[in-house]
Amino acid sequence: MKNNRIIIFDTTLRDGEQCPGASMNLREKLEVARQLARLKVDVIEAGFPVISDGDFEAVHTIAKEVKGPIICGLARCVNTDIDAAGKAVKPAGKKGRIHVFLATSKIHRDFKLGKAQSEIIRLAVEGVKRAKSWVHDVEFSPEDASRTEPDFLVEVCKAVVKAGATVVNIPDTVGWAVPEEYGALIKLLHDSVPEFKSGKAIISVHCHNDLGFAVANSLAAVRNGARQVECTVNGIGERAGNAALEEIVMATKTRSDFFKGMTCGVNAKEIVKSSRLVSGMCGLVVQRSKAIVGENAFAHSSGIHQDGILKKRETYEIMDPQTVGWGKTELPLTKHSGRAAVAVRLKHLGFKMTDADVAALFAKFKEIGDKKKFVYDEDLAALVEGHIAEVPETWSLIYLNVTSGTQTVPTATVTLTKAGKKEAEKILQDAGVGDGPVDAALKAIDRLTKTRGKLMDYSLRAVSQGKDALGEVTVKVNFGDGELVTGKGASTDIIEASARAYLNAVNRFLCNGREKVRLRQP
Ligand code: KIV
Numbered sequence: 001m002k003n004n005r006i007i008i009f010d011t012t013l014r015d016g017e018q019c020p021g022a023s024m025n026l027r028e029k030l031e032v033a034r035q036l037a038r039l040k041v042d043v044i045e046a047g048f049p050v051i052s053d054g055d056f057e058a059v060h061t062i063a064k065e066v067k068g069p070i071i072c073g074l075a076r077c078v079n080t081d082i083d084a085a086g087k088a089v090k091p092a093g094k095k096g097r098i099h100v101f102l103a104t105s106k107i108h109r110d111f112k113l114g115k116a117q118s119e120i121i122r123l124a125v126e127g128v129k130r131a132k133s134w135v136h137d138v139e140f141s142p143e144d145a146s147r148t149e150p151d152f153l154v155e156v157c158k159a160v161v162k163a164g165a166t167v168v169n170i171p172d173t174v175g176w177a178v179p180e181e182y183g184a185l186i187k188l189l190h191d192s193v194p195e196f197k198s199g200k201a202i203i204s205v206h207c208h209n210d211l212g213f214a215v216a217n218s219l220a221a222v223r224n225g226a227r228q229v230e231c232t233v234n235g236i237g238e239r240a241g242n243a244a245l246e247e248i249v250m251a252t253k254t255r256s257d258f259f260k261g262m263t264c265g266v267n268a269k270e271i272v273k274s275s276r277l278v279s280g281m282c283g284l285v286v287q288r289s290k291a292i293v294g295e296n297a298f299a300h301s302s303g304i305h306q307d308g309i310l311k312k313r314e315t316y317e318i319m320d321p322q323t324v325g326w327g328k329t330e331l332p333l334t335k336h337s338g339r340a341a342v343a344v345r346l347k348h349l350g351f352k353m354t355d356a357d358v359a360a361l362f363a364k365f366k367e368i369g370d371k372k373k374f375v376y377d378e379d380l381a382a383l384v385e386g387h388i389a390e391v392p393e394t395w396s397l398i399y400l401n402v403t404s405g406t407q408t409v410p411t412a413t414v415t416l417t418k419a420g421k422k423e424a425e426k427i428l429q430d431a432g433v434g435d436g437p438v439d440a441a442l443k444a445i446d447r448l449t450k451t452r453g454k455l456m457d458y459s460l461r462a463v464s465q466g467k468d469a470l471g472e473v474t475v476k477v478n479f480g481d482g483e484l485v486t487g488k489g490a491s492t493d494i495i496e497a498s499a500r501a502y503l504n505a506v507n508r509f510l511c512n513g514r515e516k517v518r519l520r521q522p
């Protein structure tokens with residue numbers, strides 16, 4: 001095989017966002033897309049435009065604003081889906097792609113679609129042709145490909161390529177495949193479809209991690225002729241997630257001896273930054289021992305290892321942490337730093353902020369600067385995450401007082417203001433008792449806001465170093481409709497950070513209720 005360039009197709013904003021509780025607002029998606037462009041991925045799958053007005057707007061805005069990568073929108077083989085995707089990616093011009101999918105496996109044909117093989121081929125071909133009327137670059141995915149009869153899969157691939165598909169993606173939708181078997185399937189397709197062999201169309205792979213094989217399967221596919229890998233930052237995605245971008249990239253770079261000089265265009269130095277941004281925006285904490293981007297990925301605790309590292313780094317380190325963006329500490333800012341310094345640092349961190357954003361962030365920066373000695377880049381990033389995660393503040397926290405101790409019933413007094421209320425009713429105060437100070441504060445908030453949130457997940461992380469580190473709390477709350485609403489809050493006081501995170505979730509819930517996403521399902 002001559003062409004050894006692997007196309008990195010990032011689906012963090014589509015499949016990744018399908019992860020429960022990972023949903024992002026427009027600003028958050030735009031920041032992630034901008035970072036993906038800095039990471040130099042080849043394709044950004046920005047969403048599923050027909051699903052909601054919010055998804056459409058996100059894909060459309062990203063197609064308009066983010067330069068460099070191809071911008072792709074997902075669609076079923078249904079005209080309304082394809083047209084929505086076509087309109088959404090239009091601002092990207094020649095860099096717009098439509099990704100159409102239709103299930104091909106027997107189980108999906110018989111039980112989900114109730115369609116015969118011939119009907120599936122007809123619909124797939126029609127879908128590709130319709131997408132071609134919008135853009136030149138059309139990708140087709142036979143959903144559940146790894147459980148599809150191989151002969152039929154070959155037939156589908158030949159038909160969609162003939163109809164104009166430039167990329168055919170072979171999804172292991174339910175994470176069923178194992179590397180040898182999946183590699184053999186890709187080889188069969190590569191050898192059976194002349195356009196794959198000639199390079200006129202390319203094979204893509206999209207692997208889920210239900211058995212923990214997503215990365216191994218993707219790499220086995222690459223060894224057998226696939227030239228596009230679909231993956232997500234931190235491996236987030238539906239159920240157990242997708243293949244992790246950072247692992248795919250670093251495996252091929254680090255083991256280029258084995259992967260026979262295969263290359264990709266990703267700027268590895270942006271990996272850690274991308275991981276942190278996605279984790280912060282989605283509220284999904286990265287496991288400490290996660291390869292490449294986990295806190296412990298390059299930490300050596302055993303004395304023998306530390307000794308070896310000091311003598312020669314390569315004795316226990318197969319990658320240099322700096323090559324993926326670890327360890328670039330800048331001088332921290334302090335309360336004496338001015339607005340211009342904060343603006344420069346925000347820009348340096350890659351955030352595109354308006355003057356109004358900088359003014360709001362500078363006010364928050366000053367509050368933190370008064371409480372802690374140094375404001376690190378991680379603190380600033382947490383402030384930005386909080387700022388762009390903000391929704392119209394129906395409720396705002398004015399005052400919080402908590403009493404707790406070994407001999408005391410934890411009690412919280414909370415004062416909130418409600419937007420839009422007449423002056424006299426605007427300030428509301430109540431108290432709550434609970435199993436602990438956080439529980440007491442959340443109960444008081446529930447009483448005041450008349451919501452009944454069930455806390456489904458709670459995580460606290462120290463944003464930066466030192467005893468005065470900013471604590472960032474992320475909560476996932478179910479307000480009774482089965483949806484998980486994410487809330488985030490940061491403060492040097494972790495009870496306050498918890499109350500702010502919960503209130504952020506309440507405000508998001510109330511805001512979604514008002515602007516209820518209109519499903520555009522046909
Ligand atoms: O997992 C899957 O099959 C998908 C398709 C839409 C490509 O996400």
Ligand code: ZN
Pocket residue numbers: 015171173206208238
């Ligand atoms: Zn998927």
